[in-house]
Amino acid sequence: MPLSADQLSEIEAQRAQSAPTRRATAEGMEAHLYTAYPVLDHGFVRVIDYMGDDLAITQAARVSYGKGTKSVTNDAGLIRYLMRHWHSTPFEMCEIKLHVKLPVFVARQWIRHRTANVNEYSARYSILDREFYIPAEDHLNAQSVVNNQGRGALLEGEEAARVLEILKADSNRCYDNYESMISDEGQSGLARELARMNLPANIYTQWYWKVDLHNLFHFLRLRADPHAQYEIRVYAEEICKIVADWVPHAYSAFEDYRMGGAQLSAKALDCVKRMIKGEIVTQESSGMSKGEWREFEGIIGLMST
Amino acid sequence: MPLSADQLSEIEAQRAQSAPTRRATAEGMEAHLYTAYPVLDHGFVRVIDYMGDDLAITQAARVSYGKGTKSVTNDAGLIRYLMRHWHSTPFEMCEIKLHVKLPVFVARQWIRHRTANVNEYSARYSILDREFYIPAEDHLNAQSVVNNQGRGALLEGEEAARVLEILKADSNRCYDNYESMISDEGQSGLARELARMNLPANIYTQWYWKVDLHNLFHFLRLRADPHAQYEIRVYAEEICKIVADWVPHAYSAFEDYRMGGAQLSAKALDCVKRMIKGEIVTQESSGMSKGEWREFEGIIGLMST
Amino acid sequence: MPLSADQLSEIEAQRAQSAPTRRATAEGMEAHLYTAYPVLDHGFVRVIDYMGDDLAITQAARVSYGKGTKSVTNDAGLIRYLMRHWHSTPFEMCEIKLHVKLPVFVARQWIRHRTANVNEYSARYSILDREFYIPAEDHLNAQSVVNNQGRGALLEGEEAARVLEILKADSNRCYDNYESMISDEGQSGLARELARMNLPANIYTQWYWKVDLHNLFHFLRLRADPHAQYEIRVYAEEICKIVADWVPHAYSAFEDYRMGGAQLSAKALDCVKRMIKGEIVTQESSGMSKGEWREFEGIIGLMST
């Protein structure tokens, strides 16, 4: 992530500013503000602004539940209670604004999370930079042979080299042609809104993305999950670290109840009850399909024998 | 709005807190933070938190439009341009969190604005206070005789007095009975979630309401409009004053393009063109219905003759 | 639910209409269309329109996942797979429009589900009918002594009678006064938008409510849950019956994975694994708080000893 001199000095200027505020302030977050954390080969995530902290969550909950919430002994306990019982609105009272630089094919997945605000760099107005995501060799995998959407083993030497060569060459050639088409030297110059169509999906774009904590947790649950595509997962993991410093109690509850937990179906719950009583349950006696049973074994931590 | 001693000391404590922050800070808004501005007889609006300022709007726009936006000479001009051309996403980059105390029938209108976050006081968990909205005499109007949803002239002496007497007596009787039903002295005590059904719609509730600036402007356009019901309009007007201090350039553009502007139909636009050329246009020659023409006259400032 | 003659003849007229369509048609749903199913003492739910059926869900999924989805042998299996893996968008491709008559305090809970479209009867324009929810004796409970928001035992004879008497008398008195305030006989007549504030929260309102199947399932999971307030739960249960006939495969998957299932935290999952291996786990050795452990026992079906 080679930041330009302009960008670095902008970040420095932003980090140097300080003003007194009466607002709720999260010290853990102040330390992160504006710093660009590198992701992938040219991407980054940085916090531009935030609203609220752990106390803002319980403060909002206490408006709703009034004196009832005072029986919960402390804020951490109340936050755990709210998370466990799917009370989403108190978490919506915190908000974060991120500046993200990311490949277009990652942006296309990301934008599917609709409850957020976005300002993306416009290739109708402006010219994109020559920056493309080229996977590192340890993230260059074959198509999975068991999962239609997954990755299998790493590509080996010669095949990996060939793929990297292709990705680099096509990116550069497409960008050269993009530049030559929009150039107005000795020609009219193609409209930017048309020329951009020649750029492949590994080119980097950037945006401001603003979202509340409840919807951010939903995003993180899906995108920091091991089944998420690696290239979006690394962004989610970087954001997880930031959120852990911003709202430590809420993040800890999120880890316990969402990331580390599991949803059991009625059938799976019935099997668990029988197994706790000592019964040997098999796929055949479980009522589940083979696929469900395999996933159930993964959750419960059994090896099939 | 008699705030309790507890509330006043909470506000004092909140206003006394101050911490350095690297975030964008709006001085005009800092002055308002936590102060409860009275609305109606027992209601209030106060700012709990905010994110962003005028510069946050143009900063987001410049991410989108890149160097293109630099041709606009200054931030105020860029904000006007964005508002004029319905670029909504930069305004979504600012956020405000309000604490509002309001009658239930006002809350029922307010909540129809769906793109916002809400934590309302829960009458399932907690006991509502004995506070009811009783209109002042100069806002006690008759049903409009020309508009199905409007108000007409003020009620006069005896009728006004009778209405106020009814509202006060029914509020108090309903609340007395609410209290007596939930009391557990000498009886079991009705569940709160049931007892609340006896309370009329002028009882006060309260909530935290968080919304982005774009959606707040939409709310204000509809609710600060002269056609809005008085009891919600006074909240909108109070919020307008706060927003004017928070994001003065954006608010000024909002006033010019939204509040003070008007939407003309294709037919109305055609009439305007003809009228500017000196033609005398009447309802008959306008192509508009009588209702539309009447509204058109109101916009253009003509009196029919 | 005494429907008026007008309403009954409108329903008859709607049910009598029939036209050929090329659209996906769900026979189970056609049988329900327009019929008003009674809920509570004066409420009802009826289907006004719908879009899609079980096949519409898999059809949309196959657009997304292409040939990959063909390996799943049949539509029921694919729907189960989508539900299990939280693929929400295919379920959003079905839509339902309901006409619901419900008490105002139920409407206030219901409207908190924001991702839906609503047209509610307006008491600014029109006059509300004299119809109030008065609980049946077998749903007149005391406040729970263990749960701040719950109901405890049924109220007994004399107390129950007193409560019912209060609810009826206050409803009628408030409505009498509402009528007398808006009357224009011998007086101006108070504006409807003001007079409505005298009506208690058990008065009935009505609305059209349109929602997609994914968001409807979310609503049903929360509101058909045993912890939901009885007065909204009966609406959710009535809707469940309709949905079961509309999209039987999707509803069956919803029952298995959502209604009948359970979310386990990381800690709970760890306990389950240890218990399956034969370990005796207690609250003390579980890492959970007392409240969590009690809920965990409820899920796993253990009695503490």
Place this chain on the structure above:
Amino acid sequence: MPLSADQLSEIEAQRAQSAPTRRATAEGMEAHLYTAYPVLDHGFVRVIDYMGDDLAITQAARVSYGKGTKSVTNDAGLIRYLMRHWHSTPFEMCEIKLHVKLPVFVARQWIRHRTANVNEYSARYSILDREFYIPAEDHLNAQSVVNNQGRGALLEGEEAARVLEILKADSNRCYDNYESMISDEGQSGLARELARMNLPANIYTQWYWKVDLHNLFHFLRLRADPHAQYEIRVYAEEICKIVADWVPHAYSAFEDYRMGGAQLSAKALDCVKRMIKGEIVTQESSGMSKGEWREFEGIIGLMST
């Protein structure tokens, strides 16, 4: 738009199906159902399903406004009234589901409209077809010299030929390399989720897109506007034709009040009033900036002299 034999026979099968329904049925829409209307060189729009018709809009409005709405003499008049006064909820009661095939760079603009449901073809699961948008010569424009985001004059002969040659060659080379990277003949074969990053933004994707009529009108107002990029505008225009047959009264009101109308600022409104009175208003005396005045002249139809 060469539809495959499979697609054509699927469309035939869909169009051949017919079943009686009690639902509201729009004859004008039934005629369109499933037919794929060509857009650009390989794209199309086709209606998969719809809910409601013009009457469904007024039916919902009458639920809200009760007897008040009966004073409006007919449904067309009521629809015009609702549109003029920004009553959005009755229009939300109609819904449409489209199947769209479109270039990725168009899809990226389209998806910014967040209040809609989408199932897109997944290039993680499935292999994209070799279909790229190559502009026709009469839509191959230079960058505008006056507008940062617009198009200027058509490119001339040699430059146009060179651009087309580049777009075709790069598309094909990138696709060849995509195919060769994912091939599992004699190699492992790169994961699809990675290989797709080599594909340029003019490749076609497809999706199901479901939206309510209010939000569709918002989309059409922005995207059927002359300032919208040509490649998305042609989709919007095709959808306009369909909507005009589906809900003719609503579409006619939309044309008059939204597409053909204009928003005047407070300053512009003031100028109009002065001009109607015969005053000569210039940019200098208007209070507007040069940019605003130029746009104002465009709306009012004046030529500056």
